[in-house]
Amino acid sequence: xxxxxxxxxxxxxxxxxxxxxxxxxxxxxxxxxxxxxxxxxxxxxxxxxxxxxxxxxxxxxxxxxxxxxxxxxxxxxxxxxxxxxxxxxxxxxxxxxxxxxxxxxxxxxxxxxxxxxxxxxxxxxxxxxxxxxxxxxxxxxxxxxxxxxxxxxxxxxxxxxxxxxxxxxxxxxxxxxxxxxxxxxxxxxxxxxxxxxxxxxxxxxxxxxxxxxxxxxxxxxxxxxxxxxxxxxxxxxxxxxxxxxxxxxxxxxxxxxxxxxxxxxxxxxxxxxxxxxxxxxxxxxxxxxxxxxxxxxxxxxxxxxxxxxxxxxxxxxxxxxxxxxxxxxxxxxxxxxxxxxxxxx
Amino acid sequence: xxxxxxxxxxxxxxxxxxxxxxxxxxxxxxxxxxxxxxxxxxxxxxxxxxxxxxxxxxxxxxxxxxxxxxxxxxxxxxxxxxxxxxxxxxxxxxxxxxxxxxxxxxxxxxxxxxxxxxxxxxxxxxxxxxxxxxxxxxxxxxxxxxxxxxxxxxxxxxxxxxxxxxxxxxxxxxxxxxxxxxxxxxxxxxxxxxxxxxxxxxxxxxxxxxxxxxxxxxxxxxxxxxxxxxxxxxxxxxxxxxxxxxxxxxxxxxxxxxxxxxxxxxxxxxxxxxxxxxxxxxxxxxxxxxxxxxxxxxxxxxxxxxxxxxxxxxxxxxx
Numbered sequence: 066x067x068x069x070x071x072x073x074x075x076x077x078x079x080x081x082x083x084x085x086x087x088x089x090x091x092x093x094x095x096x097x098x099x100x101x102x103x104x105x106x107x108x109x110x111x112x113x114x115x116x117x118x119x120x121x122x123x124x125x126x127x128x129x130x131x132x133x134x135x136x137x138x139x140x141x142x143x144x145x146x147x148x149x150x151x152x153x154x155x156x157x158x159x160x161x162x163x164x165x166x167x168x169x170x171x172x173x174x175x176x177x178x179x180x181x182x183x184x185x186x187x188x189x190x191x192x193x194x195x196x197x198x199x200x201x202x203x204x205x206x207x208x209x210x211x212x213x214x215x216x217x218x219x220x221x222x223x224x225x226x227x228x229x230x231x232x233x234x235x236x237x238x239x240x241x242x243x244x245x246x247x248x249x250x251x252x253x254x255x256x257x258x259x260x261x262x263x264x265x266x267x268x269x270x271x272x273x274x275x276x277x278x279x280x281x282x283x284x285x286x287x288x289x290x291x292x293x294x295x296x297x298x299x300x301x302x303x304x305x306x307x308x309x310x311x312x313x314x315x316x317x318x319x320x321x322x323x324x325x326x327x328x329x330x331x332x333x334x335x336x337x338x339x340x341x342x343x344x345x346x347x348x349x350x351x352x353x354x355x356x357x358x359x360x361x362x363x364x365x366x367x368x369x370x371x372x373x374x375x376x377x378x379x380x381x382x383x384x385x386x387x388x389x390x391x392x393x394x395x396x397x398x399x400x401x402x403x404x405x406x407x408x409x410x
Numbered sequence: 411x412x413x414x415x416x417x418x419x420x421x422x423x424x425x426x427x428x429x430x431x432x433x434x435x436x437x438x439x440x441x442x443x444x445x446x447x448x449x450x451x452x453x454x455x456x457x458x459x460x461x462x463x464x465x466x467x468x469x470x471x472x473x474x475x476x477x478x479x480x481x482x483x484x485x486x487x488x489x490x491x492x493x494x495x496x497x498x499x500x501x502x503x504x505x506x507x508x509x510x511x512x513x514x515x516x517x518x519x520x521x522x523x524x525x526x527x528x529x530x531x532x533x534x535x536x537x538x539x540x541x542x543x544x545x546x547x548x549x550x551x552x553x554x555x556x557x558x559x560x561x562x563x564x565x566x567x568x569x570x571x572x573x574x575x576x577x578x579x580x581x582x583x584x585x586x587x588x589x590x591x592x593x594x595x596x597x598x599x600x601x602x603x604x605x606x607x608x609x610x611x612x613x614x615x616x617x618x619x620x621x622x623x624x625x626x627x628x629x630x631x632x633x634x635x636x637x638x639x640x641x642x643x644x645x646x647x648x649x650x651x652x653x654x655x656x657x658x659x660x661x662x663x664x665x666x667x668x669x670x671x672x673x674x675x676x677x678x679x680x681x682x683x684x685x686x687x688x689x690x691x692x693x694x695x696x697x698x699x700x701x702x703x704x705x706x707x708x709x710x711x712x713x714x715x716x717x718x719x720x721x722x723x724x725x726x727x728x729x
């Protein structure tokens with residue numbers, strides 16, 4: 066019995082991974098070019114930007130919030146980096162730090178708007194910064210793209226280390242770091258707690274305001290990092306960068322099992338979500354399926370993965386379904402969902 | 411195992427749908443294939459390029475696959491498409507880039523794979539390009555200035571409504587027109603961007619009309635904006651007094667000219683762009699020589715020739 070439930074738990078928690086593997090198998094059969102090393106590396110390269118931004122969205126959605134400004138942060142930070150490195154003669158490494166700093170800074174603004182100015186919901190605060198910084202990007206740069214970025218800046222987005230694309234290494238390193246943060250550190254637990262039940266977290270002594278601010282700073286930072294990767298990938302910074310990036314990032318987070326109610330979700334789930342989207346788009350491109358249809362299928366994948374989650378939640382409840390109980394309102398201080406289910410009111 | 415089964419079912423459903431709409435895999439007998447990657451397929455303009463490309467393909471006996479992201483703003487989507495077609499080992503690529511600077515790394519990958527690239531519509535500054543077929547934007551702007559000048563006198567006031575700053579096409583159209591107007595002594599009182607957005611063009615034109623009530627004409631660097639400008643002019647009851655000239659030759663604009671809601675447009679010839687660029691791609695594959703830089707030209711369309719021009723277009727679109 067014990068062994069069976071352990072295996073069951075593993076399957077429960079690997080929903081997105083199983084979906085990813087099934088999708089890859091199918092595409093490998095239908096498209097001969099899909100399963101080549103070259104193409105698999107392409108998929109990683111094409112998914113890295115979304116993968117990084119999705120981590121930021123993961124954190125925001127985990128706290129029952131959202132960050133709509135990520136696209137504008139990508140544009141603004143990368144443009145500042147481009148201006149610094151190419152027009153102002155700033156050292157490339159410093160320019161990259163500037164990019165990350167801008168990202169974190171805008172994230173800080175998001176956090177402050179929410180927790181100090183008490184704007185009612187992150188949807189509002191991040192929509193505001195989304196517009197402000199998109200506009201500022203166009204103003205600061207007179208809408209002109211900048212090409213010819215120095216080598217060090219291009220490294221994260223386009224270089225190869227011993228035949229392995231650097232974006233892959235970056236993605237693994239970043240996700241591993243965040244996996245550890247959320248599984249083993251106090252801050253990680255605090256973020257889950259704040260998302261699960263804000264009031265309970267606050268009353269139990271967690272600094273909820275600063276935790277949330279930290280989340281948005283981190284999200285902005287990830288967007289800045291994504292901006293560096295984008296700049297490397299296309300060897301240019303341009304003011305219309307990042308438009309609609311938040312859409313795929315939110316999709317990756319949702320497919321990865323993060324709940325909009327807050328408090329539920331995993332780092333690795335988000336990675337698989339981002340890879341699912343990358344695989345879907347790449348595979349369908351290879352099959353010459355038009356992007357319009359790709360978008361339809363992406364929507365279906367979202368419905369499918371969330372529905373599976375809904376079924377899982379219902380079976381975890383020990384009471385009749387439809388009794389009006391909201392999951393995710395209990396303070397979840399550990400990732401183990403079945404434990405949370407048992408301690409459900 | 412209930413949950414795994416449910417996951418499997420949901421996914422199989424999805425993947426069956428995907429199978430249903432997947433085009434034929436490229437494992438067919440090695441037919442010469444040209445991938446035509448456009449900024450998008452969401453307007454008549456791009457559908458005309460597609461029609462031209464397909465005509466050239468059928469004339470020359472090659473296969474053409476026309477694609478583009480859902481919106482022109484999806485620059486990374488277009489870059490990914492280029493890379494994926496390189497993976498598909500097509501014989502040549504025709505490209506209309508949404509952001510010329512951003513596609514160059516992907517084009518370098520195409521070059522490394524031995525796939526020639528023909529550029530169309532928006533010009534890319536890249537020395538590996540096998541050829542370019544598109545509108546000379548400066549000439550197009552000049553044609554607009556000639557139209558306006560032929561109906562106005564020296565000292566009359568004209569405004570230019572243009573696409574977002576930094577878009578080379580719009581830069582060249584605007585300056586081509588402005589230079590032409592200045593030569594004829596016509597006063598350009600305002601140059602405002604409306605970001606290729608019809609709605610924004612209405613507001614921009616309204617503001618210009620407020621500030622310069624004695625204005626005699628507008629040039630908009632795209633038809634979408636011209637239609638917005640025309641709307642503002644109509645709202646002020648100035649149709650017929652104030653000329654509105656657009657650029658592109660979109661069917662919407664041509665209909666407006668027929669209805670008297672707009673004065674003229676400098677029509678690009680997207681059908682020719684599609685046709686000539688695919689021809690050039692095939693010549694490159696066959697290692698024939700050809701003229702590398704082709705101006706696909708423009709036609710000034712007014713109420714005189716709008717009907718016949720529109721008929722030609724509709725025929726090409728299969729309407």
